Amino acid sequence: MTDAVFPPSHPFDFDAVRDADDDKLREECGVFGVNGVVDAANFVALGLHALQHRGQEAGGIVSHHPEFGFNSARRMGYVRDNFTSQDVMDTLPGALSIGHVRYSTTGSKGNTAIRDVQPFFGEFAMGGAAIAHNGNITNADALRRELIERGSIFQSSSDSECIIHLMARSLQKGIPERMEDALRRVEGAFSVVAMTRTKLIGVRDPLGVRPLVLGRIGDGWALSSETCALDIIGAEFVREIEPGEMVVITEDGKIESRRPFRQATSRFCIFEHVYFSRPDSILGGRSVYETREAIGRELAKESPVDADLVCPVPDSGTPAAIGFSLESGIPYAMGIIRNQYMGRTFIEPTEHIRNMGVRLKLNVNRALIRDKRVILVDDSVVRGTTSRKIKEMILDAGAKEVHFRIASPPTAWPCFYGVDTPQREKLLAATMSEEEMRQHLSVDSLKFISLDGLYRAVGEAKGRDAGCPQYCDACFSGEYPVEPADMIAQGFQLKTAAE
Amino acid sequence: MTDAVFPPSHPFDFDAVRDADDDKLREECGVFGVNGVVDAANFVALGLHALQHRGQEAGGIVSHHPEFGFNSARRMGYVRDNFTSQDVMDTLPGALSIGHVRYSTTGSKGNTAIRDVQPFFGEFAMGGAAIAHNGNITNADALRRELIERGSIFQSSSDSECIIHLMARSLQKGIPERMEDALRRVEGAFSVVAMTRTKLIGVRDPLGVRPLVLGRIGDGWALSSETCALDIIGAEFVREIEPGEMVVITEDGKIESRRPFRQATSRFCIFEHVYFSRPDSILGGRSVYETREAIGRELAKESPVDADLVCPVPDSGTPAAIGFSLESGIPYAMGIIRNQYMGRTFIEPTEHIRNMGVRLKLNVNRALIRDKRVILVDDSVVRGTTSRKIKEMILDAGAKEVHFRIASPPTAWPCFYGVDTPQREKLLAATMSEEEMRQHLSVDSLKFISLDGLYRAVGEAKGRDAGCPQYCDACFSGEYPVEPADMIAQGFQLKTAAE
Amino acid sequence: MTDAVFPPSHPFDFDAVRDADDDKLREECGVFGVNGVVDAANFVALGLHALQHRGQEAGGIVSHHPEFGFNSARRMGYVRDNFTSQDVMDTLPGALSIGHVRYSTTGSKGNTAIRDVQPFFGEFAMGGAAIAHNGNITNADALRRELIERGSIFQSSSDSECIIHLMARSLQKGIPERMEDALRRVEGAFSVVAMTRTKLIGVRDPLGVRPLVLGRIGDGWALSSETCALDIIGAEFVREIEPGEMVVITEDGKIESRRPFRQATSRFCIFEHVYFSRPDSILGGRSVYETREAIGRELAKESPVDADLVCPVPDSGTPAAIGFSLESGIPYAMGIIRNQYMGRTFIEPTEHIRNMGVRLKLNVNRALIRDKRVILVDDSVVRGTTSRKIKEMILDAGAKEVHFRIASPPTAWPCFYGVDTPQREKLLAATMSEEEMRQHLSVDSLKFISLDGLYRAVGEAKGRDAGCPQYCDACFSGEYPVEPADMIAQGFQLKTAAE
Amino acid sequence: MTDAVFPPSHPFDFDAVRDADDDKLREECGVFGVNGVVDAANFVALGLHALQHRGQEAGGIVSHHPEFGFNSARRMGYVRDNFTSQDVMDTLPGALSIGHVRYSTTGSKGNTAIRDVQPFFGEFAMGGAAIAHNGNITNADALRRELIERGSIFQSSSDSECIIHLMARSLQKGIPERMEDALRRVEGAFSVVAMTRTKLIGVRDPLGVRPLVLGRIGDGWALSSETCALDIIGAEFVREIEPGEMVVITEDGKIESRRPFRQATSRFCIFEHVYFSRPDSILGGRSVYETREAIGRELAKESPVDADLVCPVPDSGTPAAIGFSLESGIPYAMGIIRNQYMGRTFIEPTEHIRNMGVRLKLNVNRALIRDKRVILVDDSVVRGTTSRKIKEMILDAGAKEVHFRIASPPTAWPCFYGVDTPQREKLLAATMSEEEMRQHLSVDSLKFISLDGLYRAVGEAKGRDAGCPQYCDACFSGEYPVEPADMIAQGFQLKTAAE
Secondary structure (H helix, E strand, O other): OOOOOOOOOOOOOHHHHHHOOOOOOOEEEEEEEOOOOOOOHHHHHHHHHOOOOHHOHHHHHHEEOOOOEEEEEEEEEEEEHHOEEEEOOOOOOOEEEEEEOOOOOOOOOOOOOOOOOOOEEEEEEEEEEEEEEEEEEEHHHHHHHHHHHOOOOOOOOOOHHHHHHHHHHHOOOOOOHHHHHHHHHOOOOEEEEEEOOOOOEEEOOOOOOOOOOOEEEEOOOEEEOOOOOHHHHHHHHEEEEOOOOOOEOOOOOOEEEEEEOOOOOEEOOOHHHHHHHOOOOOOOOHHHHHHHHHHHHHHHOOOOOOOOEEEEEOOOOOHHHHHHHHHHOEEEOOEEEEEEOOOOOOOEEEEHHHHHHHHHEEEHHHHHHHHHEEEEEEEOOOHHHHHHHHHHHHHOOOOOOEEEEEEOOOOOOOOOOOEEOOOHHHHHHHOOOOHHHHHHHOOOOOEEEEHHHHHHOOOOOOOOOOOOEEEEEEEHOOOOOOOOOOHHOOOOOOOOOOO | OOOOOOOOOOOHHHHEOOOOOOOEEEEOEEEEEEOOOHHHHHHHHHHHOOHHHHOOOEEEEEEEEEOOOOEEEEEEHHHHHHHEEEHHHOOOOOOEEEEEEEEOOOOOOOOOOOOHHOOOEEEOOOOOEEEEEEEOOOHHHHHHHHHOOOOOOOOOOOOOOOHHHHHOOOOOOOOOHHHHHHHHHHHHEEEEEOOOOHHHEEOOOOOOOOOEEEEEOOOOOEEOOOOOOHHHOOOOEEEEEOOOOOOEEEOOEEEEEEEEOOOOOOOOOOOHHHHHHHOEEEEEEEEEHHHHHHHHHHHHHHOOOOEEEEOOOOOOOOHHHHHHHHHOOEEEEOEEEEOOOOOOOOOOOOOHHHHHHHHHOOEOOOOHHEEEEEEEOOOOOOOOOOHHHHHHHHHHHOOOEEEEEEEEOOOOOOOOEEEEOOHHHHHHHHHHOOOHHHHHHHHEEEEEEEHHHHHHOOOOOOOOOOOOEEOOHHHHHOOOOOOOOOHHHOOOOOOOOOO | OOOOOOOOOOOOHHHHHHHHOOOOOOOOOOEEEEEEOOOOHHHHHHHHHOOHHHHEEEEEEEEEEEEOEEEEEEEOOOOHHHHHHHHHOOOOOOEEEEEEEEOOOHHHHOOOOOOOOOOOEEEEOOOOEEEEEEEEOHHHHHHHHHHHHOOOOOOOOOOOOHHHHHHOOOOOOHHHHHHHHHHHHOOEEEEEEOOOOOOEEEEEEEOOOOOOOOEEEEOOEEOOOHHHHHHHHHOOOEEEEOOOOEEEEEOOEEEEEEOOOOOOOOOOOHHHHHOOOOOOOEEOOOHHHHHHHHHHHHHHOOOOOOOOOOEEOOOOOOHHHHHHHHOOOOOEEEEEEEOOOOOOOOOOOOOOHHHHHHOEEEEEEEHHHOEEEEEEOOOOOOOOOHHHHHHHHHHOOOOEEEEEEEOOOOOOOOOOOOOOOOOOOOOHHHOOOOOHHHHHOOOEEEEEHHHHHHHHHHHOOOOOOOOOOOEEOHHHHHHOOOHHHHHOOOOOOOOOOOO | OOOOOOOOOOOOOOOHOOOOOOOOOEEEEEEEEOOOOOOHHHHHHHHHHHHHOOOOEEEEEEEEEEEOOOEEEEEOOOOHHHHHHHHHHOOOOOOEEEEEEEEOOOOOOOOOHHHHOOOOEEEEEEEEEEEEEEEOOOOOOHHHHHHHHOOOHHHHOOHHHHHHOOOOOOOOOHHHHHHHHHHHOOOOOEEEEEOOOEEEEEEOOOOOOOOOEEEEOEEEEEEEEHHHHHHHHHHEEEOOOOOOOEEEEOOOOOEEEEEOOOOOOOEEOOOOHHHOOOOOOOOOOOOOOHHHHHHHHHHHHHHHOOOEEEEEEOOOOOOHHHHHHHOOOOOEOOOEEOOOOOOOOOEEEOOOOOOHHHHHOOOEEEHOOOOOOOEEOOOOOOOOHHHHHHHHHHHHHOEEEEEEEEEEOOOOOOOOOOOEEOHHHHHHHHHOOHHHHHHHHHEEEEOOOOOHHHHHOOOOOOOOOOOOOEEOHHHOOOOOOOOHHHHHHHOOOOOOOOO
16 A cells, blocks of 8 residues: 555566456546635545546645645545545644545556655745646656756656646746646646645636636635536536636635646647546536537437347447437437446456456346347447447347447547556557458447437537647647647657648 | 243344344345256355345255255344355355345244244155245244144244244145145245255245246246345246245256246235335336336325425435326435444444434435435335434534425325334324424425325326225234234234224 | 474574573463454453463464454564554454464474464455463374364464364354364363454363463453463453353354363362462362462471571562461571573573573572571472572572472473473472482472462361372373373373272 | 645644653654665565655655566555555566655654655656655755755655755766765765665665664665664675765676765764664674673672562563573563553543553552662653653562662763654753652662773773864763754754854
8 A cells, every 4th residue: 555666666467467358548547725714624525536537545634724734535445435434534734735546657558656655745945835737747757857857856646747847946036836837847737736825726727628617615715626526525617627728716715827838729628528528527518418419419310220229338428329319219228237336457366257348247148138229329439349348248139230339539649648548559549540440340230320310419519629629639630739748759659631 | 042941032222232223124034945957056146136125134044955955044133144145155055045034023023043943844755845935924933833732843933933933834745736735724924945855845825915936047047025136146037926825846847837826916014115115126017117217206296395306314315206207397406314334233333323313324415405305205104203304414514494295195004915014103104294303303294195096106107006005004003914813813903994 | 584494394503592590380371352342352361461470482362353364473572572563453444353472382392383373364265263271181192183184284283283184174053063062172271362353262171271261341251371461451340251162252242152061070270279370260169379488388388497597599480489488487588589680591692601500590599598407489390490599509609508498289291271381200290209309409408388288278177089080290290181092192191099 | 644744834733642641752864775676565565664764654665676667555544554465566676676764754743644654756857766864964954055046846754855955956867976966965874775776776875873774685786774674684694885885786797886075083973772773683693682681790790789570671681681691590580561452643532541650551560660779671761651650560560679770871861863753852861860860760770881891892991082072972072973953053052162
């Protein structure tokens, strides 16, 4: 639990013991902060619980109290298991607090050491500061090398730690100003929630790749990755922090908006609409659920098929499947049932358990499926391993036909902006055409929504603006709005003109 | 963990720390057994994992190996956390194994001691036997007193322990015969899976109140509370064990059917269709999911209402809501989103967490609900506490109207056959009419399915046969097919002719 | 932790992971009880802590409170780790309490299941009782078979459980009377502390093999295996319970002495003087420490040797070494230093750790030992494995001569009265003469105290009365005062006239 | 466990739950390192186990393997509980390893966060390094302020972390050279063991306040705080590292001795002889045990008294008590028995347990002590709280007279060189004369060894050289060989000429 493994780390095969159908892109982090409320850490715990889908491996909370100073608790595991007991919460006093949930970072995939768990804290000459970061810094390797050269000592393998070291070395006097300094050196995607002894700070990178919203609670303010976490604490959703904006909120509730970065065109992550964000969150003024239903409708228009049932691949395919059913008139049904008592990992499971794979989590509703032509709606296809197993289960149960409809375009490129994606070679769509994928999965038909269709569903009536895309869709298009410098240095090949 | 608290137990207020919206009837147990397979305990673990919805507090597995004898592991918590590691499973060798998951028993509600966790084991003169029991013995108190009088020492507070003591004192030579002896003394509901050194045994009480099914796996056999657990181990569903039937399965795969009890008319628990069983299980030849969809359709016919959306109360209201939508043509939508990272209990939570109640688990899809007339479909109303909170959340989110449709008749009577129900006074329907409940919940309309409607939905075209009901529906009708002797002794009032 | 392994148990090689120099006879149990004090369980915890040397594997406490009834906590591990926190002790209310520490029982050596941890509890028709037993029942197998035949269900593999089943079946009305009934059926060694809802009971077997003492604390009474546990709670030592005596102490502090057994001659275990009891306990009116010093003096008289230093094998050889030094005039010195941070067992240690053996615990004081003629005084030689390693360490450190002096006669026979001894074949003295042992250990001289010398040291001026020995010395003499019936049935050969 | 509490830390009263008789000066650290052996971390674990008396709160090990890089494990608790399992040790591969055991640091007394556990690691431009430090840096606060000013981020509250930050900022190319740079900035006491990817490094401060020895094992080398840890791994004691010496040991076993500091006169801590070091370690060519025996002899010469028994206060008073007995001819006896099953702390103990204090650990051998005139020999008197309780226990047991003889001079000044001492006001000898202390303890006589007597016992035949003392004896004399700059800045008053 408390081991610190220094890079290059010991090559344990942690993947082998992961949930067998872990075949999704994974958002890597959620951030939350609040000020102006009694026992703020309690609110942060609730907010993080509502953001747990953005990171399940670990969580941390920092709070500040005028008398007791900064305090922190960082733990492996779920928020609900770590941050609900009086014991722990008593150690986090004060009216100002921030927190972080985390899937895994660039530094130590699948082997999260406690030292990699955020928020990170730094003691500066003028007082301490803590930061929580959602996103990914694309020039972190270069920054790290430079900082080490100058005598900084890194304690984690996280890219986010660069920010706190850059702040420590800034010549500015105030902490918010040091943060501006630091973030101007940083490239990539970042939605940051930070705190000093008195201030709550929120920043989004110039492109606004990751979400960050502002809420009001009593006389205090909240910052959150998504609106669903405002709901749980009873905060009112005020507005999104704008791309390139920094808000500095003082103890007495004053809020100041700054613009530390050069102006840029917004490129919000379109996959937040497809999968990452919770369906009850609001993005662009509409519930994510409705957008996903619209994606399903769009998909039904683009790729209709005659069938008996529309079934979601639970749970992420559900809203799109409902949309597909509404548009197509084909009845919606729960053909696959999810076991609610599955967690994500097993500790040293038996061979037998390991071989069960997705069957531990999903079961086909055999009596319902038998002799039916079934449309399966899923949010995405990553490696294709789960899709294949699900298809087999459906056929074993006696389905006559299986048609896959996917609520996103083919995922052909890795994300370098805070999402855990396999290497490009392992993405099914990177090496196969749609028809090849259909054959690979051995299904009667397989259709992805088009990129334009997806843009329409998220509200861009004219579809994608190829010259200046309204979203970051690099995972589909290979067009990276920020050059992934570290990855290129490691040999990653950008899309060529020919592709 | 390993404390044994002898009755009368120390009065900790465990209820206070339960999940705040624990407003459901709870099935108390699931049972599973298998023979004729290598490392049978692995199969039992998988089966119990699939039956986890029938009992989440604890689980246990017993196995037998010719060389290593009987071995057992019993643990608090989920199957997936306790029975997946090589470490534990290595201690359970052999080709014959049974297991049990448990919610809580009559003896120690909310304070399950490890000694109450089944299977129970007894060493008899001719060898040992282990039993796992789903149901409830209605004359357990009387039997217990009698057995203690004669020198038996009880180790648990469970009603099920009577069976093993009755077996120990039987004058029969064989263990199956001793079991027949014992079960003939027992009143109430019981589906039992048991094992000797060589035999796997399954029994259902004469009325067949609780389910028990038989499956085939290779040359071996499986017994399970539900068919969904046969699916997970790849066993083929053969048939239901019949009410009043005992099957004795030998090492070499021979299966013998016995009839130890006087003939009776079947009274299967109708609530298994409504809520307890998993939607992908098969009851009476049809998937439970389809039955629930049919309940929703029936409900839409009986109690239509003009509205904009049909929303399930997640997750148990989902199939009925889909049925209601299909029948009524009103669009189905997920207006309430469930947090997937909720467990059931918190250890010493802060005041703040405790007050959150259902909001920790459910959030309203605000953007979707605003200004809509919403039909909420739930499976049942027990105390009404959760229904009330959900209504408030929906109204807070700006719904124009809220209409509750309930997929079961009013729950007005406690169950004494293996289901955890509040005392009668706490059942909303025990003290209020439908209209009073509507006012209590402050909703625009509230309708329950009729008892006849429910019977039609489960396949009885003519509805309920009042003279000889086809199911046990005591929780709705107050007509108890087996007299609850212990409860009457404690002062419980049966329904009077006037009621 | 909570696994129950039914006999025949799974053959894990727990011995392999035991402390490598576990080369001692082991007392198997300590018992303690107190009444008439507020929060009696706290006193029991302290008493058991002082008796921890009599059993380190597990401990248990039962208490009774008029309102909360009987409560119990049983745990693996040390008293200090399990029974000191407010959390646990709050679950054990009441003014009457008993407890037990345990090494391991006949039933499950090295694999103590929590179900084998005492006190055992039985609910009888007239109320419950709990018992804690130090000793061993030599006809337990036969009793167990008989009880099972009649329908009793055993929950543990402990011989002590027979007592509670015999009590359950007694036709007597009162619990003390049922206990008399039960103990009259039992053969072997037993010092029992028991409690009902109101009474504290102590009994010693007719021969008084194991110790049991009575103390006074305020208006209450305490029963303890040794006086050192009276000291820790501030109780005054009143007297020993006599062989064959039963004391029944009522709530209002009245104490009644009964004599349930036929008269017999006392045969107290002489090894309690040599090793089992704590040096600060009082046996026969003298501190055990003084007796051991006297043994050392006696040994110096019987087997003098010219040398530079007398060193104890820590820690049990210390008092005898001091006595040897005082008698011989050879300076006493700590030639071997014990690491105070050693516990008894390792969980899955590395090969490297396992091979360290005794060196993990003991280190030779090299600078002191070099070029010296050293007398090593140890309490006993069992398998001889540790003696051999110690000799090697001493020689490695440069000692010129090594002379072993042993404060007990050769241990040539197993104990069946509550002591964990290896099988006879593994006792060095069972197969070798003193000279053979000296050669086997490769030391310059090896001398054991004579049996008469030992008797003199414990105060029998004329030595052992061969016709009617004053003590049980079966481990030295092979003369068993109670026939070990179960062991004989298993093939154990009693000493023949020829031996 | 994994909480990081940033200073000013939350003021939990951890002291309240410490072992009640924690009335000793405490060595704060032990260090160990080895190279040139397979699985070096195993050797380090054994070495740290042998050094556990130098620090019981936590331990850490770092190893390096050419393929797997640096790995580390840091844990709260004993070495034997944390670093013996295959699981943990497998994560620490390689032939080069260092480790550290720790009592508590200046930064977080009694509230050790895992982040304060050494070895500390820093990644530099030319590769990583890990350091383990025994001692205390007396200008750490000033260094820390300066480093933070320049942008270093401290992760712990430990003074030792300064060293690694100074190394990170050094302009030297090689790591040993950076270490020289860093240590020249540091004041106070330090024995450091460090490692790079290929080198094992040992350094002692110019005065050589803390010990550090060199050993040979096969083709490899070991560095250890004490020789007893060389014994356990089978290494041969070669020599002490000299005050002001740095040894740099390469992979191929070459050892280079450097002298990075200005020449100074050695001032080894004399309290290592009195209490800190293990009796089987060798200091100055003689076993510590023999030195302590000599202290006892010297004490008997200086302060004889007529009595019946000489008893040690266990366990640290034992060798001096033996010496006192040998010199005086008064018989040595164990009048106080130590419970071997005591650990150091309790988690939230009951009031009852808390009030027990020293009686949980020590018991008087009542039968032995009664009516005797007893000389109690202890190593030191710090607050006097334990001495007082022991005296009471002895008198309660019926002793006629109690004479304390203390094997060190009055401890009147705190140590700032790596020893945990109370504030000056709490030291009994800081405010009372010997006679006042005698009255305070209510004993018949109380005598401390003289400072000259102590010097004679450690081998300085002429006693202390007042002009240029051969040892650091600041805790007795108030003469601090290195100015405690940080403490003076905090208001500590040095001894005035008048005192």
